[in-house]
Amino acid sequence: MRELLYLVGPTPKTDGRTRWFERDEGDERLKQDRALIRHDYPDLKFGMNWRHKKIFLDGTITLRAECGIPTRIKTRLVFGDYYPAYEPVAYDTGNMFPHIADRHFYVDGGCCLWLPIETQWRQQEATALHSFLDQVATFFERQLIYEASPDKSWPWGQRRHNIAGYIEFIQEALGVDTFLVSNFAGLLSGKDHLAGC
Amino acid sequence: MSWNYDDSLERIGKHLDSMGEIEIEKLFREADLETLLTETCCREIHGAHVYADISTFARIATESVADNDEYKRLIQGVHIYQREVSRIVETIFGGLRIHFQGSKLHALFYRPIDDTRMLATKAFLLLLVLKDFVNSVFNPSYPLLGNFSIAGGADVGDAIGTRNGRRNDRELLFLGACANYAAKIISSSGRLRISKATYDALPHDLRDLCEEIDDDEIYQVDSVPQKKLDELLGKYEIEWDREKSQERVDDDKRAHPLKDIEYSSANELIDLDALSIWNNKRVLAVSIFGDITGFTAYIDRAESDDEKRKALRVLHAIRKEMATVVAVDFNGLRVQFQGDRVQGLYHMPKDEEASIATEAVEAAIGLQSSMEKTIKEKLPEAEELQLAVGVDIDTTLVSKLGTRAHRDRICLGSAVENAAKSEEKCSGGQIGVSKRIYEALPERLDKHFSYDSTIGCYVAENLTADKVERAEKAAAAAGAPAFITSNKSGVTVTEREREGARTIIPGRSYAED
Numbered sequence: 257m258r259e260l261l262y263l264v265g266p267t268p269k270t271d272g273r274t275r276w277f278e279r280d281e282g283d284e285r286l287k288q289d290r291a292l293i294r295h296d297y298p299d300l301k302f303g304m305n306w307r308h309k310k311i312f313l314d315g316t317i318t319l320r321a322e323c324g325i326p327t328r329i330k331t332r333l334v335f336g337d338y339y340p341a342y343e344p345v346a347y348d349t350g351n352m353f354p355h356i357a358d359r360h361f362y363v364d365g366g367c368c369l370w371l372p373i374e375t376q377w378r379q380q381e382a383t384a385l386h387s388f389l390d391q392v393a394t395f396f397e398r399q400l401i402y403e404a405s406p407d408k409s410w411p412w413g414q415r416r417h418n419i420a421g422y423i424e425f426i427q428e429a430l431g432v433d434t435f436l437v438s439n440f441a442g443l444l445s446g447k448d449h450l451a452g453c
Numbered sequence: 454m455s456w457n458y459d460d461s462l463e464r465i466g467k468h469l470d471s472m473g474e475i476e477i478e479k480l481f482r483e484a485d486l487e488t489l490l491t492e493t494c495c496r497e498i499h500g501a502h503v504y505a506d507i508s509t510f511a512r513i514a515t516e517s518v519a520d521n522d523e524y525k526r527l528i529q530g531v532h533i534y535q536r537e538v539s540r541i542v543e544t545i546f547g548g549l550r551i552h553f554q555g556s557k558l559h560a561l562f563y564r565p566i567d568d569t570r571m572l573a574t575k576a577f578l579l580l581l582v583l584k585d586f587v588n589s590v591f592n593p594s595y596p597l598l599g600n601f602s603i604a605g606g607a608d609v610g611d612a613i614g615t616r617n618g619r620r621n622d623r624e625l626l627f628l629g630a631c632a633n634y635a636a637k638i639i640s641s642s643g644r645l646r647i648s649k650a651t652y653d654a655l656p657h658d659l660r661d662l663c664e665e666i667d668d669d670e671i672y673q674v675d676s677v678p679q680k681k682l683d684e685l686l687g688k689y690e691i692e693w694d695r696e697k698s699q700e701r702v703d704d705d706k707r708a709h710p711l712k713d714i715e716y717s718s719a720n721e722l723i724d725l726d727a728l729s730i731w732n733n734k735r736v737l738a739v740s741i742f743g744d745i746t747g748f749t750a751y752i753d754r755a756e757s758d759d760e761k762r763k764a765l766r767v768l769h770a771i772r773k774e775m776a777t778v779v780a781v782d783f784n785g786l787r788v789q790f791q792g793d794r795v796q797g798l799y800h801m802p803k804d805e806e807a808s809i810a811t812e813a814v815e816a817a818i819g820l821q822s823s824m825e826k827t828i829k830e831k832l833p834e835a836e837e838l839q840l841a842v843g844v845d846i847d848t849t850l851v852s853k854l855g856t857r858a859h860r861d862r863i864c865l866g867s868a869v870e871n872a873a874k875s876e877e878k879c880s881g882g883q884i885g886v887s888k889r890i891y892e893a894l895p896e897r898l899d900k901h902f903s904y905d906s907t908i909g910c911y912v913a914e915n916l917t918a919d920k921v922e923r924a925e926k927a928a929a930a931a932g933a934p935a936f937i938t939s940n941k942s943g944v945t946v947t948e949r950e951r952e953g954a955r956t957i958i959p960g961r962s963y964a965e966d
Contacts, residue, residue: 320942
């Protein structure tokens with residue numbers, strides 16, 4: 257697999273570091289991932305940016321409404337150096353949607369799928385990439401739902417932006433109200449300490 | 454019944470594959486257009502197009518409920534009016550009665566070939582004769598129906614003549630600015646209007662009977678006393694004899710007595726071809742009009758033969774697809790093609806206003822889906838074209854009236870008029886529905902419409918089947934599952950469980966500014 261990918265460009269100069277896909281287990285994972293998504297995401301192809309030595313998955317996710325109308329979304333997943341321990345980053349490369357925080361995008365088109373602490377990435381599972389792509393497809397579907405709904409609703413829930421999203425998460429996890437969490441946020445983060453101690 | 458992308462794409466492809474080479478030539482000698490023209494045999498025809506309408510028929514068809522005979526008298530009146538008007542157009546003036554769009558006549562003069570002055574003269578005099586006929590013959594024959602007056606318009610120029618392709622269901626279609634403009638300039642009842650091109654082609658004595666309206670390049674025809682009209686008809690050798698016309702109307706009344714005219718409601722989908730003067734339907738129905746906005750400019754802009762052929766190919770593909778959406782994808786009737794627009798009717802289930810309105814609006818969405826998603830995929834050259842749709846509901850008379858062998862499917866009623874008006878006011882991509890339709894719709898549909906005071910109805914913009922479907926998913930709650938199916942043609946995500954679907958709990962989306 258790894259050798260095949262190198263064929264798309266000149267052999268890169270090595271900086272001495274061994275990337276995940278250059279290791280045998282990484283190469284095996286890449287092979288498995290490729291087989292895993294071939295059927296359900298046939299228009300996404302693996303490639304490698306030889307300059308940055310990054311593996312990516314590039315192409316189109318086609319979302320079909322039940323009536324059959326297709327919407328083709330140009331997509332790229334970039335696999336970081338710590339894959340599969342960490343999830344890839346998904347991008348809307350065709351600028352299909354506005355890349356703004358209210359639509360859960362970074363300005364570069366990266367998708368904010370979830371709070372890092374709520375990640376749905378299951379590194380231990382062999383089907384992790386397939387499940388991740390299902391989440392990405394659902395994220396794009398939610399964009400289309402948002403645009404189609406007259407009252408601009410975001411289905412399946414969303415977190416508030418920035419720190420407020422974390423507070424909301426903690427509040428839900430601990431079953432306490434926002435006031436308490438906000439007041440103790442400094443303590444929880446270790447920035448504040450109790451007066452007199 | 455519903456609209457489906459794959460089915461639509463497949464049938465458009467089949468139609469295009471089977472259409473054959475389109476031939477467009479200039480009509481340079483007299484011919485029977487009804488025999489000559491087909492979907493692929495088209496002619497550029499220089500002619501004068503005339504529209505004449507008695508819109509009051511529509512109001513009576515909806516409002517008249519009190520008296521069984523009154524309604525029968527209306528049916529008889531419309532039938533006899535159409536028969537005599539057809540005779541006037543074809544026998545007395547030597548023109549072509551293209552069809553009646555409800556109560557509105559569309560006629561064409563194209564003989565003598567390319568003689569613009571004579572064609573404009575005939576069109577002008579026809580308008581005067583029709584007005585005289587209504588005042589002097591028709592109204593006295595139907596004193597109980599009301600005092601009708603006629604509104605008309607005429608324009609002269611080039612249009613492409615073609616025909617839709619289904620056996621036993623063929624209609625002449627004329628495409629070009631003059632075929633549209635003559636209808637557009639029709640104003641309120643009793644007014645006759647002609648275009649500047651028609652005015653310019655008229656002899657001076659007829660021009661003297663016209664007045665320019667502001668700077669619109671429209672001319673209004675003055676009221677012409679009967680004596681003056683008779684003089685003009687004599688001069689231009691038009692043999693209009695109102696006594697003979699009265700005799701024909703009286704004969705027709707005797708041949709079509711009220712006692713033999715039947716009308717009833719419909720318990721199943723109306724078979725339009727089974728209707729006649731003897732068998733009419735009066736139903737609660739939704740009228741729907743879908744018009745290809747920009748098509749007249751599109752075809753007028755086509756200069757080379759190849760461009761014209763391409764434009765006609767696009768028209769035929771859209772036209773047939775619209776008819777299929779109306780009558781196959783949804784439980785409706787394709788009533789008529791009127792140039793580049795289609796007229797449909799929905800009346801089932803009987804008297805169930807909400808269900809009928811829902812079916813018709815779903816069909817309107819289906820029409821927009823075909824136009825935006827499948828037609829443009831198969832025919833990228835149609836990219837600039839869009840569809841405007843108008844919809845309204847009310848009691849409607851449905852029949853097939855007129856002269857033998859030339860009977861037109863007609864729908865008469867306020868809803869027909871209002872739907873047509875809404876469609877004309879809407880821009881491409883819009884669906885305009887009346888207040889009554891809006892109030893009958895379920896929440897999943899009505900939420901896509903908002904009142905547009907400029908158009909005067911509730912309007913949805915760029916509403917296609919996928920948007921309606923997706924808007925229904927918007928209520929999916931945090932923590933609820935999503936169901937995913939996929940194959941080589943794509944991934945489908947739903948909030949409802951589907952057989953063979955994978956299940957995920959979508960992450961709660963987050964953002965950092």
